[in-house]
Amino acid sequence: MADPTTYNGTWRKDAAASDDLKPVSDILQLGWLVRKALPLMNTLTIESSPTEFKSRAHKPFGAGEVVEAFPVSGEKREHSRRDNRKGTFEGYLVPKEDGIEIKAVWADPLAGQNVDFYRISEDKATLTMTQSIKVGEKAHTYKTVYRRQ
Numbered sequence: 001m002a003d004p005t006t007y008n009g010t011w012r013k014d015a016a017a018s019d020d021l022k023p024v025s026d027i028l029q030l031g032w033l034v035r036k037a038l039p040l041m042n043t044l045t046i047e048s049s050p051t052e053f054k055s056r057a058h059k060p061f062g063a064g065e066v067v068e069a070f071p072v073s074g075e076k077r078e079h080s081r082r083d084n085r086k087g088t089f090e091g092y093l094v095p096k097e098d099g100i101e102i103k104a105v106w107a108d109p110l111a112g113q114n115v116d117f118y119r120i121s122e123d124k125a126t127l128t129m130t131q132s133i134k135v136g137e138k139a140h141t142y143k144t145v146y147r148r149q
Contacts, residue, residue, distance in 0.1 A: 002095070008047060055068055074094065128146075
């Protein structure tokens with residue numbers, strides 16, 4: 001399994017190398033304000049230990065953030081929904097040889113599931129997160145590329 005501490009650090013989104021968020025925003029039926037805020041969430045800070053993978057997506061100036069932590073053991077954890085709707089999602093970590101996978105499921109409204117796959121480049125300078133989301137019959141896979149700061 002990939003060592004979670006390898007991912008530690010602050011990562012800045014490379015918008016030119018990342019996929020457009022419009023298709024996933026449409027699937028999640030995100031409102032205008034949330035769609036406008038998404039591009040501002042361009043920083044990812046990872047503070048992991050050998051037993052826990054912890055990530056914080058945030059704006060560079062700190063206001064508004066999404067913090068999640070998952071035990072490497074695969075134990076399920078509950079976190080606030082990422083789409084800013086009321087309720088929570090249940091997620092767990094699946095160790096992979098070449099990365100870290102987080103699986104998540106949430107209930108209505110717009111019940112769905114998501115898989116995040118984190119992979120770090122050989123030189124440890126680039127982090128690629130591939131996300132696959134499914135809500136009802138609609139599904140989409142997209143990637144976000146981050147550069148180590």
